[in-house]
Amino acid sequence: MELVASNKCFGGEQKQYSHTSSSLNCDMRFSIFLPPQAEEGKVPVLYWLSGLTCTDENFVQKAGAQRYAAEAGIAIVCPDTSPRGEDVADDAEGAYDFGLGAGFYVNATQAPWNKHYHMYDYITQELPALINAEFPVDVERQSISGHSMGGHGALTIALKNPQQYKSVSAFAPIVSPINCPWGQKALGGYLGNNENAWFEYDTCELVKNAPVKLPMLVDQGDADQFLEEQLQTQRLVDACDQAGYSAEINMREGYDHSYFFIASYIESHIEFHRKFLFS
Numbered sequence: 001m002e003l004v005a006s007n008k009c010f011g012g013e014q015k016q017y018s019h020t021s022s023s024l025n026c027d028m029r030f031s032i033f034l035p036p037q038a039e040e041g042k043v044p045v046l047y048w049l050s051g052l053t054c055t056d057e058n059f060v061q062k063a064g065a066q067r068y069a070a071e072a073g074i075a076i077v078c079p080d081t082s083p084r085g086e087d088v089a090d091d092a093e094g095a096y097d098f099g100l101g102a103g104f105y106v107n108a109t110q111a112p113w114n115k116h117y118h119m120y121d122y123i124t125q126e127l128p129a130l131i132n133a134e135f136p137v138d139v140e141r142q143s144i145s146g147h148s149m150g151g152h153g154a155l156t157i158a159l160k161n162p163q164q165y166k167s168v169s170a171f172a173p174i175v176s177p178i179n180c181p182w183g184q185k186a187l188g189g190y191l192g193n194n195e196n197a198w199f200e201y202d203t204c205e206l207v208k209n210a211p212v213k214l215p216m217l218v219d220q221g222d223a224d225q226f227l228e229e230q231l232q233t234q235r236l237v238d239a240c241d242q243a244g245y246s247a248e249i250n251m252r253e254g255y256d257h258s259y260f261f262i263a264s265y266i267e268s269h270i271e272f273h274r275k276f277l278f279s
């Protein structure tokens with residue numbers, strides 16, 4: 001692991017590292033915010049998964065989360081959104097919604113994607129093992145959040161691994177990739193035509209059979225340009241109603257899909273996770 005950048009921030013440290021990932025078979029970068037409390041002992045940790053086109057840096061630079069994480073005493077880990085490097089396959093037309101910057105947090109089974117695109121294993125196993133070994137974080141106290149494609153990642157990963165997380169939240173998540181163009185392109189490409197495999201990565205399908213109903217918070221802007229075609233939040237409201245899953249799902253008037261929306265509500269998401277990470 002190599003330190004790329006380090007900046008003091010709200011009494012803590014915002015750091016960026018590179019390392020060689022065995023699950024992704026390439027070099028990766030991630031960012032970590034360590035609150036001031038990490039100097040005294042182990043702190044709980046929030047994983048943040050970003051959306052299409054992002055790297056580990058978008059959230060770090062635009063969400064304004066450090067002030068609240070420093071106050072709460074929570075570390076925040078931001079991974080990249082796909083494997084990276086010259087030999088990593090990308091969308092044939094270089095589209096923003098598939099390939100580089102668009103790993104969708106799945107384990108690809110189809111060539112050529114299955115050589116590097118194992119973001120699910122990276123986020124659920126390899127990265128937490130590295131973080132737990134190298135930083136003063138408490139393995140027993142992890143939560144997960146994300147935006148858009150990363151909201152899909154956070155929700156599916158938490159629903160599939162409820163023992164690993166205390167709580168889950170999302171901003172403007174893709175709630176049912178099997179039912180929207182972004183999701184159908186990604187799942188079809190990474191997993192092939194076997195739609196049973198797609199169900200494993202669909203939040204609305206996973207909610208139906210959730211063995212444990214982890215605390216869940218979702219915020220969605222009603223002026224989000226992707227709401228109707230891609231995000232379809234009402235599907236999650238309906239799936240939760242049918243499953244008796246009491247998630248908090250808020251429609252926020254006038255907010256769009258951008259980091260201005262995330263910055264406006266990040267404090268409430270950190271407060272939500274704080275309750276469960278410190279209970």
Ligand SMILES: N[C@@H](CCC(=O)N[C@@H](CS)C(=O)NCC(=O)O)C(=O)O
Nearest residue numbers: 051052053054058096148149258259
């Ligand atoms: N049409 C947009 C779609 C991508 C997009 O909106 N990405 C969101 C996540 S789904 C984002 O966070 N972008 C980076 C940023 O705003 O910093 C583009 O071409 O960049």
